[in-house]
Amino acid sequence: MKILRTDPDRFGIRARLLTLLLPGILGLLALDSWNDYSALRSQVQDAYDQAMLESVHVLRGSLSLAPDGSLRLATPLALQAVSDPASPLQKYLHVGLRPQGAAGAKELTLLGETDLPSPPPQAEAAAPSSTVWYDSYYAGHTVRMVALQSQVKDGRGQAFDLLVQVAESTGPRDRAQAATLQQELIRDTRMVLVMILLVWLGVTWSLQPLERLRKTVLANKGRDLKPLDTSDVPHEVAPLVDAVNQHLASYRELLEQQSQFLADASHQLRTPLAIMLTQAGVALREKDTAQLHATLRAMVTQIARSRRLCEQLLSLAHANESTPPANPSDAPEVVDLNSIARDVVLQYLALAHEKNQDLGWVDAREDAPSLPSAQPAVPVLARGPELHEALSNLVHNAIVYTPAGGHITVMAGSRDGMAFAEVRDDGPGIAAARRAQVFERFHSADTGHEKGQRGAGLGLGIARAYARRNGGDIELADAAAGTGLRAILRLPLAPDSQGR
Numbered sequence: 072m073k074i075l076r077t078d079p080d081r082f083g084i085r086a087r088l089l090t091l092l093l094p095g096i097l098g099l100l101a102l103d104s105w106n107d108y109s110a111l112r113s114q115v116q117d118a119y120d121q122a123m124l125e126s127v128h129v130l131r132g133s134l135s136l137a138p139d140g141s142l143r144l145a146t147p148l149a150l151q152a153v154s155d156p157a158s159p160l161q162k163y164l165h166v167g168l169r170p171q172g173a174a175g176a177k178e179l180t181l182l183g184e185t186d187l188p189s190p191p192p193q194a195e196a197a198a199p200s201s202t203v204w205y206d207s208y209y210a211g212h213t214v215r216m217v218a219l220q221s222q223v224k225d226g227r228g229q230a231f232d233l234l235v236q237v238a239e240s241t242g243p244r245d246r247a248q249a250a251t252l253q254q255e256l257i258r259d260t261r262m263v264l265v266m267i268l269l270v271w272l273g274v275t276w277s278l279q280p281l282e283r284l285r286k287t288v289l290a291n292k293g294r295d296l297k298p299l300d301t302s303d304v305p306h307e308v309a310p311l312v313d314a315v316n317q318h319l320a321s322y323r324e325l326l327e328q329q330s331q332f333l334a335d336a337s338h339q340l341r342t343p344l345a346i347m348l349t350q351a352g353v354a355l356r357e358k359d360t361a362q363l364h365a366t367l368r369a370m371v372t373q374i375a376r377s378r379r380l381c382e383q384l385l386s387l388a389h390a391n392e393s394t395p396p397a398n399p400s401d402a403p404e405v406v407d408l409n410s411i412a413r414d415v416v417l418q419y420l421a422l423a424h425e426k427n428q429d430l431g432w433v434d435a436r437e438d439a440p441s442l443p444s445a446q447p448a449v450p451v452l453a454r455g456p457e458l459h460e461a462l463s464n465l466v467h468n469a470i471v472y473t474p475a476g477g478h479i480t481v482m483a484g485s486r487d488g489m490a491f492a493e494v495r496d497d498g499p500g501i502a503a504a505r506r507a508q509v510f511e512r513f514h515s516a517d518t519g520h521e522k523g524q525r526g527a528g529l530g531l532g533i534a535r536a537y538a539r540r541n542g543g544d545i546e547l548a549d550a551a552a553g554t555g556l557r558a559i560l561r562l563p564l565a566p567d568s569q570g571r
Contacts, residue, residue: 085270119243123217131221131233144181164238165182165236213241214240215241408562419470426473430481458560461538495550
């Protein structure tokens with residue numbers, strides 16, 4: 072029996088599930104993490120920006136008119152509102168006034184740094200009292216800036232352009248975003264590890280019944296081919312175990328048939344060998360030349376019977392093979408069943424003549440005289456040598472069981488889309504109740520002949536095995552008139568000849 076070994080390079084169920092699930096899980100987690108990170112990043116930015124915007128509005132609200140009508144800034148109140156000594160933020164302020172209508176007038180700085188980066192050029196065209204957000208670089212680090220541009224008038228009615236700027240270092244907000252991203256990665260990594268562990272444990276738990284089944288099979292070591300127990304295996308795997316049980320049942324039946332075959336064969340061979348051993352002992356003690364020759368002739372007869380028995384055993388073993396032929400030349404081909412029947416008749420003419428029997432053949436071409444000689448009369452798709460062997464056994468059985476002076480007729484033809492080859496004799500026949508038994512191995516038909524004239528009981532079994540191997544069968548029927556037997560080999564006609 073061929074042993075199938077698993078390929079270590081092939082993926083197991085665990086690897087298949089992890090390969091299938093992990094990319095999808097990682098992709099979904101990455102997308103979810105990115106969405107969460109983007110949302111949290113926006114919240115962090117909005118929180119910091121809102122604090123900066125409040126500082127801008129506090130500075131703008133700190134601007135008031137002095138008693139002399141000039142504009143002034145409540146500096147202590149403004150600084151207290153926008154500064155927090157405990158905050159790690161580096162914040163920079165600027166409040167400046169520029170007179171309107173005075174070309175080239177310098178800006179008057181009321182508070183803060185005088186060199187903060189100016190708003191981008193496109194902000195110049197913005198509407199009055201507009202807020203502009205932009206990123207820049209100041210004092211050696213990146214800053215986030217907001218600028219509020221508006222118009223104010225002093226007590227004398229002079230109009231001024233007011234610019235309020237607040238700059239804040241981006242380090243704290245960057246660190247807050249990095250911490251958020253780190254928490255997302257830790258959470259997703261933990262989730263992936265838990266998922267891998269759950270898949271691994273789930274598959275291990277599901278495969279435990281199969282592992283127990285494997286240990287049971289290995290512990291058995293082929294001594295007992297009883298069916299495997301499917302009560303504990305998952306229902307998805309139960310059909311596979313059922314298929315294995317069917318295979319075991321077929322294999323067990325095959326082993327039983329082989330054991331029975333070997334027992335029957337040894338019994339059939341032991342009898343002629345014992346007879347020949349006895350005859351050889353008699354021949355060694357025999358001094359009469361004539362009697363010695365008679366004993367040797369009896370031994371030759373036993374040897375011939377033993378040789379035919381061995382040939383039949385080999386034929387039966389070959390006929391029962393279910394594997395396809397390894398040699399392409401042994402594949403089925405279109406053959407003429409009529410020609411095969413004629414060749415078998417010619418082969419057994421001498422044996423029939425020796426028994427004083429009339430062995431005849433009816434040519435199928437007599438019913439189709441216009442059929443070209445090169446075209447098969449009864450075409451079938453089969454292996455020619457096997458059909459020849461099947462018909463040979465049928466004709467040989469007819470010769471063995473037909474008495475001297477009897478008639479045996481062999482014919483071939485087609486009827487109802489089926490080809491047939493028939494061997495008809497006028498011997499004692501076989502009772503209808505016993506016809507199924509004669510196809511069993513080593514079962515000889517009891518026809519009242521002497522034991523020495525009987526065969527080994529393999530001929531009909533070999534013939535049926537070859538017929539079924541080629542898609543046909545053999546049936547036994549009563550002769551049309553009087554005593555006798557009809558052995559009929561039926562086969563499907565070749566596909567190209569179905570419509571003829």
